[in-house]
Amino acid sequence: MTARPARSARGSLGARGARLRRRLAASALLGLLATAVAVPALAADGPSGGTDLTVSVVVPESRDRAFEVRDAELLWSLNAETGAAAPAGGCHFLMAGRPGATGDAGGSHVWTAADGLYRAQDGPVRVRVPDGSADGRAASWDTRCSTPGGTPVRGDATSQARVSVTGGTGVVDPVAGTARVTWSGTFTVVFYGGLTYWWASDPVLEVRPDGTGTLTALVGGYATSREDTSVWAPLAPRQVVLADLERVPTGATTGFTVTPRYLGVTAAAPDQVARTDANAGVWGAFPASFVQFQQLTGQGPYWYTSGGEADRRKVASPLVVRWTAGQAVDDETLAAAPAPTTATAGGTGTTTGSTSAPRSRAATAAAPTAADPVAAVPGVTSQSFSGPRTPLVTAVATTLRDDPTVTGLGVAGLLLGTSGAVLGFRRGWLVLPGRGRIPAP
Known part of the structure; x- marks a missing residue:
């Protein structure tokens, strides 16, 4: 009975690495697809949705130039x-x-x-x-x-x-x-x-x-x-x-x-x-x-x-x-x-x-807390803007939805990405997360 040649450690690790990379690529692609679906949903949920969005913006202070x-x-x-x-x-x-x-x-x-x-x-x-x-x-x-x-x-x-x-x-x-x-x-x-x-x-x-x-x-x-x-x-x-x-x-x-x-x-x-x-x-x-x-x-x-x-x-x-x-x-x-x-006790005057x-x-400002690490960084301020989604997120989503050029490019990119994903799965280049296993060493 002929013994099967042992697979080299380098080859085994290389194969596992390739499969891992394919899984990561598939996860990223699915994330892209999910984002493409989510953006129009955000655009649809405008002021009538009644949902407020709070966005914290970190603004670095620079005073080393005019x-x-x-x-x-x-x-x-x-x-x-x-x-x-x-x-x-x-x-x-x-x-x-x-x-x-x-x-x-x-x-x-x-x-x-x-x-x-x-x-x-x-x-x-x-x-x-x-x-x-x-x-x-x-x-x-x-x-x-x-x-x-x-x-x-x-x-x-x-x-x-x-x-x-x-x-x-x-x-x-x-x-x-x-x-x-x-x-x-x-x-x-x-x-x-x-x-x-x-x-x-x-x-x-x-x-x-x-x-x-x-x-x-x-x-x-x-x-x-x-x-x-x-x-x-x-x-x-x-x-x-x-x-x-x-x-x-x-x-x-x-x-x-x-x-x-x-x-x-x-x-x-x-x-x-x-x-x-x-x-x-x-x-x-x-x-x-x-x-x-x-x-x-x-x-x-x-x-x-x-x-x-x-x-x-x-x-x-x-x-x-x-x-x-x-x-x-x-x-x-x-x-x-x-x-x-x-x-006063007599009720005829006032005292203060x-x-x-x-x-x-510094005595009046609240001390930074662990929940607000930005406040502890010199030269950086943190500001919060609260309000309806429309001015920020929906504005971007509306542009993606309504601008013909942007919409066309987005659709073309989405179709190209989907076609590439289908071909990758058929050829075995990509596998879904959770499918398959990494071979034992």
């Missing part, structure tokens, strides 16, 4: 005095747009709700009050003279309201250290409850290669006098520097926070008091062109050190620029959610807990 911004946000309260109690008229406050329909309040007088001059939003401009979130809550006529906790402003307890202007467009070049972003919109700064006000329109941010920059705007308003409020005349619009900036970090991933120059700046006004050891910590002024304009509005001394009790509240507040509106920047401080007002204590964004 980039465009299309919805930048400017946030600023100018200074604490802008939301403080006023010696007359109740308080100072911010508003969106210009007063009323024309900007003319009809004279220097304290506004009432019936005047219809105030608004909290005007197009892309809003006035927001800190509430612990990046966006804050909307201000209103009724809350304009209140702290975030709901108590009346007094002393250094201010409204902390700030103006938000969205829709900024421009180009930022972190390599060159430059930026130019422009906004469209107007906000108004009202002092003494309406006795004097002015507005700023269409702010422009420009940053130079050395890290210095400016925030400019076209300003206007009405001339009046603190000594004679019967004076009332429109002011010719002029371009002024609202803020001088230093060490602007244009390479920051999400935007930046920077405090404009004020401390140590000499005012373009004769009544700025001399700098002393006692006032050195608050002595300074806003930019010269801005201060000169304020000499006409009746607000002059509120924008430089004049020796009054309000000097400590005149210092410029931090200015925030977000490359994307609503997305807090990495070094931005968010005010803590205010403690709610509660009735600690309000609006600043805290860093």
Whole structure:
């Protein structure tokens, strides 16, 4: 009896590998066929299907080259005095747009709700009050003279309201250290409850290669006098520097926070008091062109050190620029959610807990979890978009279904693939998964 030659180990493994590859190819082909059937089904299940699809998109952040911004946000309260109690008229406050329909309040007088001059939003401009979130809550006529906790402003307890202007467009070049972003919109700064006000329109941010920059705007308003409020005349619009900036970090991933120059700046006004050891910590002024304009509005001394009790509240507040509106920047401080007002034991007053204590964004952000590993990767953001299938999946499926060229190519490819599969099975080149076995060694 003749012994059968032993099959070499290499030949046995080669045969098994070939069969395994054929099975894998068959599985892939079946997967393709299943996809071809599933895509039209997705197209058919549009809005009427009532099924929502949530897609998570991982967006890598790259700030190593020039980039465009299309919805930048400017946030600023100018200074604490802008939301403080006023010696007359109740308080100072911010508003969106210009007063009323024309900007003319009809004279220097304290506004009432019936005047219809105030608004909290005007197009892309809003006035927001800190509430612990990046966006804050909307201000209103009724809350304009209140702290975030709901108590009346007094002393250094201010409204902390700030103006938000969205829709900024421009180009930022972190390599060159430059930026130019422009906004469209107007906000108004009202002092003494309406006795004097002015507005700023269409702010422009420009940053130079050395890290210095400016925030400019076209300003206007009405001339009046603190000594004679019967004076009332429109002011010719002029371009002024609202803020001088230093060490602007244009390479920051999400935007930046920077405090404009004020401390140590000499005012373009004769009544700025001399700098002393006692006032050195608050002595300074806003930019010269801005201060000169304020000499006409009746607000002059509120924008430089004049020796009054309000000097400590005149210092410029931090200015925030977000490359994307609503997305807090990495070094931005968010005010803590205010403690709610509660009735006192006697029921005749209100008390509040600690309000609006600043805290860093890191303190307010939720810590990454194991279920969200993307959140733990620096330079990467994860955004979720929820809604009907139609805008994303069905749009692709509809194109495959309705476009004659795409449909023709798809059908041809499907027929060619099916023919190849049939031939492969007949010739023994392909086997279905689970059919046959790998020979024992």
